[in-house]
Amino acid sequence: MTDLRFPDTFPMPEIPGVTVPYAGLHYLRPELLLDFISVSAQPLISVTPIAVLYTTVGVLQRIDLRKIPIAIKGRIIYPITSLSMPALRARLIINGPFKKLKFQGMLIAASGEPSVQNMTLIGLALEFTTRHQP
Numbered sequence: 001m002t003d004l005r006f007p008d009t010f011p012m013p014e015i016p017g018v019t020v021p022y023a024g025l026h027y028l029r030p031e032l033l034l035d036f037i038s039v040s041a042q043p044l045i046s047v048t049p050i051a052v053l054y055t056t057v058g059v060l061q062r063i064d065l066r067k068i069p070i071a072i073k074g075r076i077i078y079p080i081t082s083l084s085m086p087a088l089r090a091r092l093i094i095n096g097p098f099k100k101l102k103f104q105g106m107l108i109a110a111s112g113e114p115s116v117q118n119m120t121l122i123g124l125a126l127e128f129t130t131r132h133q134p
Contacts, residue, residue: 007131
């Protein structure tokens with residue numbers, strides 16, 4: 001009988017001091033280095049950005065992203081963008097060999113766009129995929 005391995009996909013777990021909970025998801029705070037072992041003991045095969053959390057004048061808001069899995073191979077710098085929020089300038093840095101990732105981002109006003117002066121980037125929700133271990 002052949003051993004079939006199906007992927008297991010799960011959202012970012014709660015990690016005190018590293019994630020921010022909102023509407024059932026946990027958002028990785030910007031500029032924090034996340035070790036893969038904090039997420040799963042199983043080897044990760046991909047990471048999928050799900051949503052960005054930000055505040056506008058103290059009100060939390062979420063922007064959903066196109067859910068495109070990023071295969072963990074080598075060092076990857078993946079741009080995080082949203083048509084509904086052109087002020088977002090962010091990237092997800094995945095370092096496969098060292099089993100770490102980091103979310104970096106900021107909000108910058110583009111010409112003709114309402115000011116982002118009162119907006120703050122809070123975090124990025126991620127989904128992880130591992131190989132299923134029978």
